[in-house]
Amino acid sequence: MSRMVALALAAVLLLTSCGTGTRIRAFLDDTYERTEIVGDAAVYASPDPVGTTTAAITDAVPPAERQADGGNEYLRYDDDIVIVSAAANGSTVRVEDLDERYRSGFFAFLGPGFRPGSPVGTGGSGGPGDAK
Known part of the structure; x- marks a missing residue:
């Protein structure tokens, strides 16, 4: 029985270690x-x-926070920011690590959930400037 518990625990750890x-x-x-x-x-x-x-x-991989600004869509994940913007033949999708740009407040203009240290949001119901 303990072997089954150990295998189940290993499977849970493996699944939860796969980050967003x-x-x-x-x-x-x-x-x-x-x-x-x-x-x-x-x-x-x-x-x-x-x-x-x-x-x-967002249907495939729900973000921790979502916000729109100037025709761009910003999706915050645990370790990444995804920016979707218009392009001549559709759209461009840029994904980058949450690095110094995020931690220094570069995305703070997007409001709660995009400020360094912000708690995980609920999907970004508000727009820029809501937290003023």
């Missing part, structure tokens, strides 16, 4: 054409407009 960042990057790799890699960021091309692309991404 890995899942979002795997989904983007499997779904869109990667056009560029710059440092820790990858850029993908989607033939669909921003709204359709964002819906496909």
Whole structure:
């Protein structure tokens, strides 16, 4: 019986160790054409407009927080930021690590859930400036 418990515990640990960042990057790799890699960021091309692309991404891998600003959609995951923006033939999807840009407050203009140290949000119901 203890062997069964140990195997079950090992399976749970394995499944929970697969972070959201890995899942979002795997989904983007499997779904869109990667056009560029710059440092820790990858850029993908989607033939669909921003709204359709964002819906496909969030349906597949729900973000911790979501916000829109200036025609761009921002999706925050545990280890990554995904930015979906308009392009001539659909949209561009950029994924980058939550690194110094995030920790220094670069995305703070998006409001709660995008500020360094922010708690995980509920999906970003508000817009920029809501927390003023």
